Protein backbone atom coordinates (compact mmCIF):
# COMPACT_ATOMS: atom_id res chain seq x y z
CA UNK A 1 0.00 0.00 0.00
CA UNK A 2 2.79 2.37 1.00
CA UNK A 3 4.66 1.44 -2.17
CA UNK A 4 1.52 2.07 -4.17
CA UNK A 5 1.07 5.51 -2.53
CA UNK A 6 4.70 6.35 -3.09
CA UNK A 7 4.50 5.35 -6.70
CA UNK A 8 1.42 7.58 -7.13
CA UNK A 9 3.21 10.51 -5.46
CA UNK A 10 6.27 9.71 -7.53
CA UNK A 11 4.14 9.64 -10.67
CA UNK A 12 2.60 12.99 -9.70
CA UNK A 13 6.03 14.52 -9.05
CA UNK A 14 7.28 13.03 -12.30
CA UNK A 15 4.26 14.54 -14.06
CA UNK A 16 4.83 18.00 -12.56
CA UNK A 17 8.54 17.78 -13.37
CA UNK A 18 7.78 16.82 -16.95
CA UNK A 19 5.14 19.62 -17.17
CA UNK A 20 7.80 22.11 -15.99
CA UNK A 21 10.22 20.62 -18.49
CA UNK A 22 7.60 20.96 -21.22
CA UNK A 23 6.87 24.57 -20.25
CA UNK A 24 10.57 25.41 -20.21
CA UNK A 25 11.01 23.65 -23.55
CA UNK A 26 8.14 25.67 -25.05
CA UNK A 27 9.50 28.96 -23.70
CA UNK A 28 12.95 28.13 -25.08
CA UNK A 29 11.45 27.23 -28.45
CA UNK A 30 9.51 30.50 -28.53
CA UNK A 31 12.65 32.48 -27.67
CA UNK A 32 14.61 30.60 -30.36
CA UNK A 33 11.92 31.51 -32.90
CA UNK A 34 11.89 35.17 -31.78
CA UNK A 35 15.70 35.21 -32.03
CA UNK A 36 15.61 34.41 -35.74
CA UNK A 37 12.33 36.14 -36.58
CA UNK A 38 13.68 39.69 -36.83
CA UNK A 39 16.60 41.78 -35.63
CA UNK A 40 14.69 43.09 -32.60
CA UNK A 41 16.40 40.70 -30.15
CA UNK A 42 19.89 41.10 -31.64
CA UNK A 43 22.52 43.23 -29.94
CA UNK A 44 24.26 46.03 -31.79
CA UNK A 45 27.46 43.98 -31.72
CA UNK A 46 25.82 40.87 -33.16
CA UNK A 47 24.35 43.04 -35.92
CA UNK A 48 27.86 44.21 -36.73
CA UNK A 49 29.13 40.62 -36.84
CA UNK A 50 26.28 39.53 -39.13
CA UNK A 51 26.71 42.65 -41.28
CA UNK A 52 30.34 41.70 -41.86
CA UNK A 53 29.33 38.14 -42.85
CA UNK A 54 26.80 39.49 -45.34
CA UNK A 55 29.31 42.04 -46.61
CA UNK A 56 31.95 39.37 -47.34
CA UNK A 57 29.49 36.97 -48.97
CA UNK A 58 27.72 39.53 -51.15
CA UNK A 59 31.08 40.75 -52.44
CA UNK A 60 32.27 37.21 -53.17
CA UNK A 61 29.04 36.33 -55.00
CA UNK A 62 29.15 39.64 -56.89
CA UNK A 63 32.69 38.84 -58.09
CA UNK A 64 31.80 35.28 -59.16
CA UNK A 65 28.62 36.37 -60.94
CA UNK A 66 30.36 39.30 -62.65
CA UNK A 67 32.86 36.84 -64.17
CA UNK A 68 30.20 34.23 -65.03
CA UNK A 69 27.76 36.77 -66.49
CA UNK A 70 30.34 37.95 -69.01
CA UNK A 71 31.79 34.49 -69.70
CA UNK A 72 28.26 33.20 -70.42
CA UNK A 73 28.15 35.39 -73.54
CA UNK A 74 30.15 32.62 -75.27
CA UNK A 75 27.66 29.95 -74.17
CA UNK A 76 24.81 32.16 -75.45
CA UNK A 77 26.54 32.17 -78.87
CA UNK A 78 25.93 28.42 -79.02
CA UNK A 79 22.46 28.28 -77.47
CA UNK A 80 20.58 31.50 -78.29
CA UNK A 81 19.01 32.44 -81.63
CA UNK A 82 21.37 34.81 -83.49
CA UNK A 83 18.79 37.66 -83.56
CA UNK A 84 18.90 38.15 -79.76
CA UNK A 85 22.53 37.31 -79.02
CA UNK A 86 23.85 40.89 -79.19
CA UNK A 87 21.03 42.42 -77.11
CA UNK A 88 21.43 39.82 -74.40
CA UNK A 89 25.23 40.15 -74.48
CA UNK A 90 24.78 43.90 -73.80
CA UNK A 91 22.52 43.03 -70.84
CA UNK A 92 25.16 40.67 -69.52
CA UNK A 93 27.96 43.23 -69.78
CA UNK A 94 25.83 45.94 -68.11
CA UNK A 95 24.83 43.64 -65.23
CA UNK A 96 28.48 42.50 -64.84
CA UNK A 97 29.47 46.17 -64.60
CA UNK A 98 26.80 46.75 -61.92
CA UNK A 99 28.05 43.71 -60.00
CA UNK A 100 31.62 45.06 -60.15
CA UNK A 101 30.39 48.41 -58.81
CA UNK A 102 28.75 46.52 -55.93
CA UNK A 103 32.06 44.74 -55.33
CA UNK A 104 33.87 48.09 -55.30
CA UNK A 105 31.56 49.45 -52.58
CA UNK A 106 33.70 48.60 -49.59
CA UNK A 107 32.55 51.28 -47.10
CA UNK A 108 30.65 50.55 -43.86
CA UNK A 109 31.36 46.79 -43.71
CA UNK A 110 29.91 46.61 -40.17
CA UNK A 111 26.65 48.44 -40.84
CA UNK A 112 23.70 46.03 -41.01
CA UNK A 113 21.64 48.56 -42.97
CA UNK A 114 24.35 48.79 -45.65
CA UNK A 115 24.80 44.98 -45.68
CA UNK A 116 21.07 44.42 -46.33
CA UNK A 117 21.10 47.16 -48.96
CA UNK A 118 24.03 45.36 -50.68
CA UNK A 119 22.03 42.12 -50.68
CA UNK A 120 18.96 43.91 -52.07
CA UNK A 121 21.10 45.46 -54.82
CA UNK A 122 22.57 42.05 -55.71
CA UNK A 123 19.06 40.64 -56.10
CA UNK A 124 17.93 43.74 -58.00
CA UNK A 125 20.82 43.47 -60.49
CA UNK A 126 20.09 39.76 -61.14
CA UNK A 127 16.33 40.33 -61.35
CA UNK A 128 16.93 43.32 -63.62
CA UNK A 129 18.94 41.16 -66.00
CA UNK A 130 16.28 38.43 -65.80
CA UNK A 131 13.48 40.90 -66.70
CA UNK A 132 15.55 42.48 -69.48
CA UNK A 133 16.53 39.14 -71.09
CA UNK A 134 12.93 37.90 -70.90
CA UNK A 135 11.70 41.11 -72.57
CA UNK A 136 14.30 40.68 -75.36
CA UNK A 137 13.34 37.02 -75.89
CA UNK A 138 9.57 37.66 -75.80
CA UNK A 139 9.75 40.64 -78.16
CA UNK A 140 11.73 38.53 -80.64
CA UNK A 141 9.01 35.87 -80.39
CA UNK A 142 10.89 33.34 -78.27
CA UNK A 143 10.00 31.68 -74.96
CA UNK A 144 12.33 32.32 -72.00
CA UNK A 145 12.90 28.56 -71.88
CA UNK A 146 14.79 28.87 -75.15
CA UNK A 147 18.23 28.70 -73.52
CA UNK A 148 17.33 27.86 -69.94
CA UNK A 149 16.57 31.51 -69.00
CA UNK A 150 13.55 30.43 -66.93
CA UNK A 151 16.10 29.08 -64.45
CA UNK A 152 17.05 32.59 -63.21
CA UNK A 153 14.44 33.16 -60.45
CA UNK A 154 15.25 29.69 -59.05
CA UNK A 155 18.90 30.63 -58.83
CA UNK A 156 18.10 33.88 -56.99
CA UNK A 157 15.81 32.14 -54.48
CA UNK A 158 18.34 29.31 -53.89
CA UNK A 159 21.07 31.92 -53.34
CA UNK A 160 19.36 32.93 -50.05
CA UNK A 161 20.80 29.79 -48.45
CA UNK A 162 24.28 31.36 -48.61
CA UNK A 163 23.34 34.22 -46.25
CA UNK A 164 22.34 34.24 -42.56
CA UNK A 165 18.92 35.95 -42.76
CA UNK A 166 15.96 36.50 -40.43
CA UNK A 167 12.48 35.14 -41.20
CA UNK A 168 11.34 38.67 -42.13
CA UNK A 169 14.25 39.11 -44.55
CA UNK A 170 13.67 35.68 -46.14
CA UNK A 171 9.98 36.54 -46.65
CA UNK A 172 10.94 39.89 -48.23
CA UNK A 173 13.43 38.30 -50.68
CA UNK A 174 11.02 35.49 -51.59
CA UNK A 175 8.10 37.90 -52.09
CA UNK A 176 10.22 40.11 -54.37
CA UNK A 177 11.37 37.17 -56.53
CA UNK A 178 7.85 35.68 -56.72
CA UNK A 179 6.41 39.07 -57.68
CA UNK A 180 8.94 39.48 -60.49
CA UNK A 181 8.11 35.95 -61.73
CA UNK A 182 4.35 36.65 -61.68
CA UNK A 183 4.94 39.91 -63.61
CA UNK A 184 7.13 38.07 -66.13
CA UNK A 185 4.47 35.41 -66.63
CA UNK A 186 1.76 38.08 -66.98
CA UNK A 187 3.79 40.05 -69.55
CA UNK A 188 4.38 36.91 -71.58
CA UNK A 189 0.61 36.29 -71.50
CA UNK A 190 1.04 32.83 -69.98
CA UNK A 191 0.07 33.56 -66.36
CA UNK A 192 -2.30 30.87 -65.09
CA UNK A 193 -1.00 28.18 -67.45
CA UNK A 194 -0.17 24.75 -66.02
CA UNK A 195 3.60 24.98 -66.50
CA UNK A 196 3.63 28.59 -65.15
CA UNK A 197 1.69 27.59 -62.02
CA UNK A 198 4.06 24.65 -61.68
CA UNK A 199 7.04 27.03 -61.89
CA UNK A 200 5.53 29.25 -59.15
CA UNK A 201 4.90 26.18 -56.96
CA UNK A 202 8.50 24.96 -57.43
CA UNK A 203 9.79 28.45 -56.74
CA UNK A 204 7.81 28.50 -53.47
CA UNK A 205 9.11 25.05 -52.42
CA UNK A 206 12.69 26.04 -53.20
CA UNK A 207 12.20 29.33 -51.28
CA UNK A 208 11.07 27.38 -48.19
CA UNK A 209 14.10 25.04 -48.35
CA UNK A 210 16.65 27.81 -49.06
CA UNK A 211 14.97 30.11 -46.51
CA UNK A 212 15.11 27.37 -43.89
CA UNK A 213 18.85 26.92 -44.51
CA UNK A 214 19.35 30.66 -44.30
CA UNK A 215 17.41 31.01 -41.01
CA UNK A 216 19.25 28.00 -39.55
CA UNK A 217 22.52 29.62 -40.47
CA UNK A 218 21.46 32.76 -38.60
CA UNK A 219 20.45 30.66 -35.56
CA UNK A 220 23.84 28.93 -35.56
CA UNK A 221 25.73 32.20 -35.94
CA UNK A 222 23.73 33.72 -33.07
CA UNK A 223 24.31 30.65 -30.85
CA UNK A 224 28.06 30.66 -31.49
CA UNK A 225 28.22 34.42 -30.99
CA UNK A 226 26.44 34.18 -27.64
CA UNK A 227 28.61 31.28 -26.47
CA UNK A 228 31.74 33.22 -27.35
CA UNK A 229 30.64 36.47 -25.73
CA UNK A 230 28.56 35.52 -22.66
CA UNK A 231 29.59 34.46 -19.22
CA UNK A 232 28.26 30.93 -18.63
CA UNK A 233 27.31 31.42 -14.94
CA UNK A 234 25.60 34.82 -15.02
CA UNK A 235 24.59 35.17 -18.67
CA UNK A 236 26.13 38.67 -18.73
CA UNK A 237 28.66 39.76 -21.34
CA UNK A 238 32.07 38.18 -20.73
CA UNK A 239 35.32 40.09 -20.36
CA UNK A 240 36.11 39.86 -24.06
CA UNK A 241 32.81 41.42 -25.08
CA UNK A 242 33.03 44.06 -22.35
CA UNK A 243 36.44 45.13 -23.67
CA UNK A 244 35.21 45.19 -27.28
CA UNK A 245 32.18 47.28 -26.27
CA UNK A 246 34.27 49.64 -24.21
CA UNK A 247 36.75 50.29 -26.99
CA UNK A 248 33.99 50.82 -29.56
CA UNK A 249 31.87 52.98 -27.26
CA UNK A 250 34.79 55.19 -26.17
CA UNK A 251 35.67 55.90 -29.82
CA UNK A 252 32.03 56.56 -30.72
CA UNK A 253 31.40 58.87 -27.76
CA UNK A 254 34.65 60.77 -28.43
CA UNK A 255 33.59 61.20 -32.09
CA UNK A 256 30.12 62.39 -31.13
CA UNK A 257 31.36 64.59 -28.27
CA UNK A 258 29.19 62.70 -25.77
CA UNK A 259 30.27 61.60 -22.27
CA UNK A 260 30.76 57.98 -21.28
CA UNK A 261 31.01 56.52 -17.77
CA UNK A 262 31.86 53.14 -16.33
CA UNK A 263 31.20 51.42 -13.02
CA UNK A 264 33.65 48.80 -11.79
CA UNK A 265 32.15 46.61 -9.07
CA UNK A 266 33.54 43.98 -6.76
CA UNK A 267 31.52 41.94 -4.25
CA UNK A 268 32.66 42.56 -0.68
CA UNK A 269 34.46 39.90 1.36
CA UNK A 270 33.48 37.30 -1.17
CA UNK A 271 36.30 34.97 -0.20
CA UNK A 272 34.99 34.69 3.34
CA UNK A 273 31.44 34.37 1.98
CA UNK A 274 32.60 31.35 -0.05
CA UNK A 275 34.53 29.98 2.93
CA UNK A 276 31.54 30.36 5.27
CA UNK A 277 28.69 29.28 3.00
CA UNK A 278 30.32 27.27 0.23
CA UNK A 279 31.09 27.87 -3.43
CA UNK A 280 27.54 26.97 -4.54
CA UNK A 281 26.14 29.76 -2.30
CA UNK A 282 28.72 32.13 -3.81
CA UNK A 283 27.47 31.21 -7.28
CA UNK A 284 23.90 32.06 -6.23
CA UNK A 285 25.07 35.52 -5.10
CA UNK A 286 26.90 36.05 -8.39
CA UNK A 287 23.70 35.23 -10.29
CA UNK A 288 21.60 37.50 -8.07
CA UNK A 289 24.06 40.34 -8.51
CA UNK A 290 23.99 39.81 -12.29
CA UNK A 291 20.18 40.11 -12.14
CA UNK A 292 20.50 43.47 -10.37
CA UNK A 293 22.97 44.72 -12.99
CA UNK A 294 20.85 43.45 -15.89
CA UNK A 295 17.91 45.44 -14.55
CA UNK A 296 20.05 48.57 -14.50
CA UNK A 297 21.02 48.30 -18.16
CA UNK A 298 17.72 47.14 -19.66
CA UNK A 299 17.00 49.47 -22.56
CA UNK A 300 13.60 50.52 -21.19
CA UNK A 301 14.36 54.19 -21.22
CA UNK A 302 15.94 55.82 -24.27
CA UNK A 303 18.95 56.97 -22.25
CA UNK A 304 19.77 53.35 -21.38
CA UNK A 305 20.17 52.22 -24.99
CA UNK A 306 23.64 50.78 -25.56
CA UNK A 307 24.34 50.29 -21.84
CA UNK A 308 26.12 47.05 -21.08
CA UNK A 309 26.74 45.00 -17.95
CA UNK A 310 29.44 42.35 -17.96
CA UNK A 311 31.38 40.02 -15.72
CA UNK A 312 34.94 41.22 -15.83
CA UNK A 313 36.29 38.17 -14.04
CA UNK A 314 35.67 36.30 -10.75
CA UNK A 315 33.53 38.56 -8.55
CA UNK A 316 34.38 41.69 -10.52
CA UNK A 317 31.79 43.30 -12.82
CA UNK A 318 31.66 46.28 -15.13
CA UNK A 319 28.86 48.50 -16.41
CA UNK A 320 29.37 50.76 -19.43
CA UNK A 321 27.11 53.79 -19.75
CA UNK A 322 27.69 55.43 -23.15
CA UNK A 323 26.30 58.96 -23.32
CA UNK A 324 26.10 59.24 -19.51
CA UNK A 325 28.07 61.66 -17.35
CA UNK A 326 29.23 61.31 -13.73
CA UNK A 327 25.90 62.38 -12.25
CA UNK A 328 23.89 59.60 -13.88
CA UNK A 329 26.69 57.05 -13.24
CA UNK A 330 26.65 57.89 -9.52
CA UNK A 331 22.86 57.52 -9.52
CA UNK A 332 23.20 54.02 -11.05
CA UNK A 333 25.88 53.12 -8.49
CA UNK A 334 23.56 54.24 -5.66
CA UNK A 335 20.73 52.15 -7.08
CA UNK A 336 22.97 49.06 -7.32
CA UNK A 337 24.20 49.40 -3.72
CA UNK A 338 20.60 49.87 -2.54
CA UNK A 339 19.36 46.90 -4.62
CA UNK A 340 22.03 44.64 -3.05
CA UNK A 341 20.71 45.54 0.42
CA UNK A 342 17.22 44.57 -0.68
CA UNK A 343 18.18 41.31 -2.41
CA UNK A 344 19.32 38.68 0.09
CA UNK A 345 19.63 35.20 -1.40
CA UNK A 346 18.48 31.82 -0.12
CA UNK A 347 21.50 29.52 -0.12
CA UNK A 348 21.45 25.68 -0.32
CA UNK A 349 21.50 25.38 3.52
CA UNK A 350 18.14 27.21 3.58
CA UNK A 351 19.58 30.34 5.22
CA UNK A 352 18.87 33.80 3.82
CA UNK A 353 22.05 35.82 3.46
CA UNK A 354 22.80 39.33 2.30
CA UNK A 355 25.71 40.67 0.30
CA UNK A 356 27.17 44.06 -0.58
CA UNK A 357 29.36 45.54 -3.27
CA UNK A 358 31.91 48.30 -3.64
CA UNK A 359 31.88 50.42 -6.79
CA UNK A 360 34.45 52.60 -8.53
CA UNK A 361 32.88 55.16 -10.91
CA UNK A 362 34.81 56.97 -13.66
CA UNK A 363 33.77 59.30 -16.50
CA UNK A 364 35.97 59.61 -19.60
CA UNK A 365 38.24 62.66 -19.65
CA UNK A 366 39.24 64.32 -22.95
CA UNK A 367 41.89 62.30 -24.85
CA UNK A 368 41.71 59.40 -22.42
CA UNK A 369 42.01 55.81 -23.69
CA UNK A 370 39.75 52.93 -22.55
CA UNK A 371 42.62 51.57 -20.42
CA UNK A 372 43.07 54.96 -18.69
CA UNK A 373 39.37 54.97 -17.90
CA UNK A 374 39.51 51.40 -16.55
CA UNK A 375 42.55 52.23 -14.44
CA UNK A 376 40.78 55.21 -12.85
CA UNK A 377 37.64 53.16 -12.16
CA UNK A 378 39.85 50.48 -10.58
CA UNK A 379 41.56 53.09 -8.39
CA UNK A 380 38.16 54.44 -7.32
CA UNK A 381 37.04 50.88 -6.53
CA UNK A 382 40.15 50.38 -4.44
CA UNK A 383 39.33 53.62 -2.58
CA UNK A 384 35.78 52.37 -1.95
CA UNK A 385 37.18 49.11 -0.56
CA UNK A 386 39.76 50.75 1.64
CA UNK A 387 37.33 53.31 3.02
CA UNK A 388 35.02 50.63 4.38
CA UNK A 389 33.31 48.77 1.43
CA UNK A 390 29.57 48.76 0.61
CA UNK A 391 29.84 52.15 -1.08
CA UNK A 392 30.83 53.85 -4.30
CA UNK A 393 33.55 56.38 -5.01
CA UNK A 394 33.73 58.65 -8.03
CA UNK A 395 37.18 58.78 -9.61
CA UNK A 396 39.06 61.96 -8.75
CA UNK A 397 37.37 62.23 -5.41
CA UNK A 398 39.11 59.29 -3.75
CA UNK A 399 41.35 61.38 -1.56
CA UNK A 400 38.47 63.59 -0.55
CA UNK A 401 36.07 60.78 0.03
CA UNK A 402 34.39 62.16 3.12
CA UNK A 403 33.54 65.36 1.28
CA UNK A 404 32.00 63.78 -1.81
CA UNK A 405 28.60 63.22 -0.36
CA UNK A 406 28.47 60.00 -2.37
CA UNK A 407 29.25 57.70 0.51
CA UNK A 408 26.62 55.20 1.28
CA UNK A 409 25.13 54.61 4.66
CA UNK A 410 24.70 50.83 4.64
CA UNK A 411 21.04 49.90 5.01
CA UNK A 412 20.02 47.42 7.66
CA UNK A 413 21.52 44.14 6.59
CA UNK A 414 20.20 40.63 6.62
CA UNK A 415 22.64 38.75 8.86
CA UNK A 416 25.40 37.08 6.87
Ligand SMILES: Nc1nc2c(ncn2[C@@H]2O[C@H](COP(=O)(O)OP(=O)(O)OP(=O)(O)O)[C@@H](O)[C@H]2O)c(=O)[nH]1
Nearest residue numbers: 266267268269270271272274279280282283314315
Ligand atom coordinates in the same frame (compact mmCIF):
# COMPACT_ATOMS: atom_id res chain seq x y z
N1 LIG B 1 31.48 31.00 -5.80
C1 LIG B 1 32.33 31.57 -6.66
N2 LIG B 1 33.40 32.25 -6.17
C2 LIG B 1 34.23 32.83 -7.05
C3 LIG B 1 34.04 32.75 -8.44
N3 LIG B 1 35.04 33.44 -9.04
C4 LIG B 1 35.83 33.93 -8.06
N4 LIG B 1 35.35 33.57 -6.84
C5 LIG B 1 35.90 33.84 -5.52
O1 LIG B 1 35.92 35.21 -5.25
C6 LIG B 1 36.87 35.41 -4.20
C7 LIG B 1 37.61 36.72 -4.43
O2 LIG B 1 38.11 37.11 -3.22
P1 LIG B 1 39.18 38.27 -3.05
O3 LIG B 1 39.59 38.79 -4.41
O4 LIG B 1 40.28 37.77 -2.17
O5 LIG B 1 38.43 39.43 -2.38
P2 LIG B 1 37.26 39.48 -1.30
O6 LIG B 1 37.26 38.34 -0.36
O7 LIG B 1 35.98 39.67 -2.08
O8 LIG B 1 37.60 40.76 -0.50
P3 LIG B 1 37.40 42.25 -0.93
O9 LIG B 1 37.33 42.30 -2.43
O10 LIG B 1 38.62 42.97 -0.41
O11 LIG B 1 36.17 42.74 -0.28
C8 LIG B 1 37.80 34.21 -4.20
O12 LIG B 1 37.60 33.44 -3.03
C9 LIG B 1 37.36 33.41 -5.41
O13 LIG B 1 37.42 32.00 -5.21
C10 LIG B 1 32.91 32.01 -8.92
O14 LIG B 1 32.66 31.88 -10.12
N5 LIG B 1 32.09 31.45 -8.01
